[in-house]
Amino acid sequence: MATPLTADKLLAALRAEGVKVIEYKSWRTHNRNSRGAWGPVNGVMIHHTASTGTAASVDLCYDGYAGLPGPLCHGVVDKSGTVYMVGHGRANHAGSGDRAVLDRLIAETPPYKPTVNNTDGNARMYGFEAVNLGDGKDPWPEAQLDAIERVSAAICRAHGWTAGSVLGHLEWQRGKVDPRGFDMTTMRERVERRLKVSPGARPAAPRFEPFPGADFFRRYPRSPIVTAMGRRLVAEGCSAYAQGPGPQWTVADKNSYAKWQRKCGFTGADADGWPGRVSWDRLKVPKV
Structure with missing residues (x-):
């Protein structure tokens, strides 16, 4: 468990990891803290937006929609690998998930397989939405996957976590499918390799193609x-x-x-x- 990073420390951690970051509107004070706690935090959750276009997706994640006010995450990863910060604090991204998954997340022991939705995840995780339709056909450019890897590693490094602290929405909440189009086990392997090198450096590329799922x-x-x-x-x-x-x-x-x-x-x-x-x-x- 850990106290959430301040906005300044979060931004510094991302940039130190080589992430291209854009601060969007009043992201530092944009949150749902009035509805509940944010923290202690235990992990980084990855989503897909089910939308297209950077501008529209960033606006959606900042503002939210009827019945689900924004922010819908802390950062949006576009297809070029740029990360737009849209919130800091409690965000409507994780929803209710499985307490048993949270216990495994705290112990950093994947895989994560939810069976019930009985625990508030918005209080316990950072959330990043990646721009993708989530239909299994929309491509995931390497620049975008690299940014997801770097974002996850940056937060894990800042808290002293392992790659076991990274999970997908589908690994937390029963009934969810995101992120669809890449394998979270493979992404954790990428994060693990990155954590073994200094921030901002690019890990040596593996000689063989990792299992794509x-x-x-x-x-x-x-x-x-x-x-x-x-x-x-x-x-x-x-x-x-x-x-x-x-x-x-x-x-x-x-x-x-x-x-x-x-x-x-x-x-x-x-x-x-x-x-x-x-x-x-x-x-x-x-x-x-």
């Missing part, structure tokens, strides 16, 4: 990751391709991956062609 493939993505994966499958003698591989995930990719899973010793439902973390890590897909 099971949902990534089930959305039939078009990505250079798919091409790199396919080439590794061919190299391992697990090709089911008539042509390619290419960037579009297809049935041929799924069938090829099933061959790889069987080569790894998996059977049955564990060799259904949908990539999992263990088999993916063994495949060693080059970083793209």
Whole structure:
């Protein structure tokens, strides 16, 4: 548990981590403190806005809407990686979540899987909204993911927390899906790597592509990751391709991956062609 950072200290921590920050309107005094406490704080929560456009998204998160006044978070991360500070203090972002998840968050022991909504999260977490439709198709530019990583690391570093203090809204509140489009376990791994280097520095890029999450493939993505994966499958003698591989995930990719899973010793439902973390890590897909 920790006392929330002052506005000045929060801003300094973000900038020291290399985050491009814009102070929006009266963010330093914009909060919902009249409705309840903010603090002690235990973590950093990541959301998606379910909106498009920087200006409209920042305005929405600052003002809120009928039935849910702003601020709806503390900062908005746009697709360029710029962070707009829209509030400091209690914000309407986390809502009610699972007390058991809070206990694990305090102990910094993910994964987090909510089953009930019985505890106020607005009092206990920093919140950052990332501009994204959240439909599973809207892309997540690397600049935006890098900013989410840096924001999370900055706050963890300032409080002496580990990457286990970072979670997604879907990991706190039953029924939520955000952030949709990237994997929070992978994001925590990024934050963990960053915390091992000095603020503002860029951690050495991993040699291999981290597991992008099971949902990534089930959305039939078009990505250079798919091409790199396919080439590794061919190299391992697990090709089911008539042509390619290419960037579009297809049935041929799924069938090829099933061959790889069987080569790894998996059977049955564990060799259904949908990539999992263990088999993916063994495949060693080059970083793209």
